[in-house]
């Protein structure tokens with residue numbers, strides 16, 4: 001399995017439009033030594049160090065088929081920048097803007113883009129993720145929606161995939177366990193979630209070759225959230241920011257809990273101070289992995 005991280009940021013991305021914080025300034029600065037550090041990680045960051053809106057691109061080594069996880073509003077930029085072909089299929093984890101609203105790009109680019117998503121009805125919206133996609137993109141004949149039941153394995157692009165429920169209140173959201181049957185390679189993706197993930201989902205996310213774990217901000221940022229932090233560790237450090245997302249501490253603890261061979265923190269916001277924002281375990285766009 002070949003994995004390309006097309007988009008590793010939160011909903012405003014890094015750099016954020018109009019922001020002059022140190023993290024955004026360093027991400028933009030062509031002379032910043034970050035460029036060399038990123039080259040050592042295999043990332044060509046000459047156009048800037050970026051965390052665009054979330055999306056992951058997978059290629060199946062055995063079949064050559066390709067799969068996109070989440071359809072970023074930065075779809076066009078990501079595909080041109082990283083030079084990957086259009087995917088054979090897509091999966092959408094939830095209906096937030098930053099994971100879904102690139103789907104309009106399917107117009108004229110695809111004859112048919114099959115999109116897989118969960119079939120459980122969300123009590124808040126009265127729709128499943130699959131129905132939410134269908135209703136928003138009903139005008140696009142090139143998008144076909146394929147509802148799937150959480151926890152039940154299904155096949156797409158030659159991968160065996162499971163949607164695993166996580167906690168991103170008030171909205172239903174799913175992580176993913178994606179296995180390449182020929183090699184046994186496993187990618188785990190937490191999706192947008194707080195730290196308190198159901199045990200059954202934790203078990204399915206465990207033991208992967210690579211885990212992509214959501215971590216939005218540093219734990220100290222919880223003092224600026226109206227709901228503060230939650231799911232504190234033994235030292236009182238919050239592992240959840242507000243109710244919806246993990247802190248970086250939470251993401252690192254979660255990665256230790258599910259014990260992958262390697263992990264990256266994804267969906268990280270520009271609010272993280274610059275001296276911590278570019279740590280080696282926090283993903284940047286363009287990183288690639290062979291599992």
Ligand SMILES: [Zn+2]
Pocket residue numbers: 015016019020021022023024025270271
């Ligand atoms: Zn900023």
Ligand SMILES: [Zn+2]
Pocket residue numbers: 094096168192
């Ligand atoms: Zn979300």
Ligand SMILES: [Zn+2]
Pocket residue numbers: 010011054096098099192267
């Ligand atoms: Zn998101």
